[in-house]
Amino acid sequence: MKKIDTKQYVDEFYKRIAEDNKVSDEEKQRAVAYSLGYTDEDIELGGDLGLGCGNPIQNAKLKDGEWLLDLGCGKGVDVFKAAREMHGTGKAVGIDRLPEMIERANFIRDKRGFDNADFLVSDIDDINLPDNTFDVVISNCVINLLEDKEKVYKEIFRVLKPGGRVSISDIIQIKKLPDDILADPIFHAT
Template identity: 45%
Template sequence: MGLSCGNPIAIAALQEGQTVLDLGSGGGFDVFQAGERVKASGRVIGVDMTPEMLAKARKNIAHYRQRLGLDNVEFRLGEIEYLPVADNSVDVVLSNCVINLSPDKPQVWREVFRTLKPGGKVSVSDLALLKPLPENIREMAAALVGCVAGAVLVDETRSMLEKTGFTSIVLTSKPDYVRNMQDWNDPLYKKIAEILPKGEEMADYVVSLSIEAKKPVEIQK
């Protein structure tokens, strides 16, 4: 969970009564925060493919209910490429550092589009590349764990979103996340930094990307 790239702004923008879906919900941190924002008339669904993560998140529900008196969150086992969520049922899709892990990102975006209500919103935080990673770094198995090897170019993300049918696409790169990891001497980033071409830093390649987009109210056939 320490690998996440942060989604607090997306959560702050949620409104009472909204239905929210969190892709790759992990231990449920963002789901519980979102639940607090959408209140009793809203609902938050977390989807994760790892039974251990799901068990961890579900275990936290009792404490959440007790603390806030809310019964508005749930966790479902599933893959973000095949979401266990009905069509046109979600107001906001959140995700924090997960889509970059998927081997089939166009399919993830199609599923996000399918589950969103017309006019619904994507508010995702992910890792993305400003330029292709050197081959030896791509191949580092450890990089996969750190969400780095599966990340795609910012422009590819835009093109996938456009092809899926999203509008009002706003992509904002935040190099500070990766820079901070280097400052903290994170072991993975330290190792990668050692094999980067001279004079280059990880933030020249990898950024935390804020992805905002909308499913249009009227869909063009």
């Protein structure tokens, strides 16, 4: 079986999404968002609710003044949702390896006036942020896209403050996939 350059394919797949500012099927995207616990108010924040597979903010139990990090934030919907819920000195930070995603997230942030949201280009398996910085780390259907998940989790616990919390929505594989699926790059990006 031919080895796929997963990272390159995933980057190209999500770069196209970042550069496309229109929703392909808004009605379906809303239906999925509602099924995951997002509200109309969340949907109006912007970002792209069609890329996640859960709602990590629901279980994060955010408190005023906390600092949150979103791994693989995309266009930032979970960062905006967190920023809206946190007050005072609270801050929500999103990282994504694609500059195009960060550019879109910053555009939405500036347009919506979220002063307590920041976005940075960074790999989630090599986070360019200091140790013990965040009270909460979240991720929404991103960790599955990386081959070295152990490295991601080491980074999560490095940037997390002692006693901090993690809330991850993701997909898992419970049995071996057929070779034809493993050979198809689209399944590595979705």
